[in-house]
Amino acid sequence: MKKIMLTMCMVLLMVLFSACNKNKTNDENAGATATPSPQPIVTLPPEEVTDEDTTGIDPQENESTLKLQDYYPIQADTEYFYEGKENEYAAYTRVTDFVDEANNKVQTRTDNGGSETVNVTQIKDGKVSVIFTANECYYRDNFMDKTEASEDEVLLMEPLVKGTQWKLSDGSKRYISAIDVNVDTPSGKYKALEVTTEGKDSTTKDYYAPKVGLIKTVYSSGDMEVSSTLSKINTDTPFTQNIDIFYPDTDEKIYVEPLTLSFRTGDVTRLVLQEALRKEAVKESYLPLVSAKTKINSLYLGNDKIVYADFSADLVNDMNAGAGYETLILQSITNTLGNYYGVEKIYLTVAGKPYESGHVLMKKGETFKVDMSNVAR
Numbered sequence: 001m002k003k004i005m006l007t008m009c010m011v012l013l014m015v016l017f018s019a020c021n022k023n024k025t026n027d028e029n030a031g032a033t034a035t036p037s038p039q040p041i042v043t044l045p046p047e048e049v050t051d052e053d054t055t056g057i058d059p060q061e062n063e064s065t066l067k068l069q070d071y072y073p074i075q076a077d078t079e080y081f082y083e084g085k086e087n088e089y090a091a092y093t094r095v096t097d098f099v100d101e102a103n104n105k106v107q108t109r110t111d112n113g114g115s116e117t118v119n120v121t122q123i124k125d126g127k128v129s130v131i132f133t134a135n136e137c138y139y140r141d142n143f144m145d146k147t148e149a150s151e152d153e154v155l156l157m158e159p160l161v162k163g164t165q166w167k168l169s170d171g172s173k174r175y176i177s178a179i180d181v182n183v184d185t186p187s188g189k190y191k192a193l194e195v196t197t198e199g200k201d202s203t204t205k206d207y208y209a210p211k212v213g214l215i216k217t218v219y220s221s222g223d224m225e226v227s228s229t230l231s232k233i234n235t236d237t238p239f240t241q242n243i244d245i246f247y248p249d250t251d252e253k254i255y256v257e258p259l260t261l262s263f264r265t266g267d268v269t270r271l272v273l274q275e276a277l278r279k280e281a282v283k284e285s286y287l288p289l290v291s292a293k294t295k296i297n298s299l300y301l302g303n304d305k306i307v308y309a310d311f312s313a314d315l316v317n318d319m320n321a322g323a324g325y326e327t328l329i330l331q332s333i334t335n336t337l338g339n340y341y342g343v344e345k346i347y348l349t350v351a352g353k354p355y356e357s358g359h360v361l362m363k364k365g366e367t368f369k370v371d372m373s374n375v376a377r
Helices: 002-030 059-065 269-278 323-341
Strands: 077-083 091-102 105-111 116-124 126-133 153-157 163-168 174-184 188-198 204-208 212-222 226-232 240-247 253-262 295-301 306-311 344-349
Touching: 077 163, 091 153, 116 163, 126 295, 153 163, 153 188, 174 204, 174 212, 174 226, 188 212, 240 269, 240 323, 253 269, 306 323, 323 344
Parallel strands: 306 344
Antiparallel strands: 077 091, 077 226, 091 105, 105 116, 116 126, 126 153, 163 174, 174 188, 188 204, 204 212, 212 226, 240 253, 295 306
16 A cells, blocks of 8 residues: 555656646746747837736737728828928928829828928738838829839838837837827827837837828937827819929020929829920910920930930921921920929930931930020029
8 A cells, every 4th residue: 555655646746747847848938039020020019018918919800900001091182281390391291193002002292391202102911111212302203113122111010909010121110009099180189000110219109090091290309309290181182283384485585484283193294294385375475385286105204314205296297487496495395394303304206216307306315405594584
């Protein structure tokens, strides 16, 4: 009997020892640091972890109810106004240039009064990413098919739950720091998703509201705090730009007339400028730039800072001008396009070939130069 009791005690001790070792192993694994990954990390920042924060979070449930498209809606013909505090450039407007619904892409234009920035943003693979940026871009063109060599900037990432975090190309950490935050703005009161970006010497908090998008940004660095807050949204609103149209006059000088261009989301800039060149001049003494039949077949700004403009044969066939006036007309078209795109050279072709008429013969690759010397002031 003693021998049996001794054997049972030995077995019991072995079981207990085995269980202790197993628990020790699990505890060590739980404390290990995960290898950095480009995929979202669903974890709260260490300083914010509490029982209340972690209890009841079900990423699958949140993913099914909160979608990226809710917090970054793609809206055509919509103009957003943001008021700024503590910096003159914190106030800005944002409009939509182009939309590609099939690929969840949108091109927006931001104007802060000092410069205009164009961004192409795409919702793909559980991320909202800025895939192309053009700074100091004062002309309107379609950049939807362009991409940058540098890493995309991820604005939002699924799952849309507190604790989802990722790194930016500059080493900053960005994460969802809160959900359903009450945010008051001049445009209304919202329950917003809070996204925090921690840089080396600064912190930025962006607030996104369902069906609206970005409603507020707060930038903090030391004692400085700058904010941009949504104040108004205009729907069914075209984007307008002011342009200078150059006209030759019968006095053999060139005059400037301002014109406001209107663009709906998706409008082709080439066609809008085509109508501007066809427009009847405000003075009878001005010579027309092109006929009502003249088309712009293609128009774009090259990487070499040259505008490439190809016109239909009607440009030459319908001109009916002598050598002197033809030169003035070509100079006026060059000045108009060059001034709009902010460049000095225009490669003007007709039906795909270098410009040629009875008075002017251009060689392949030869450009017209912007020249304001004969423009009346």
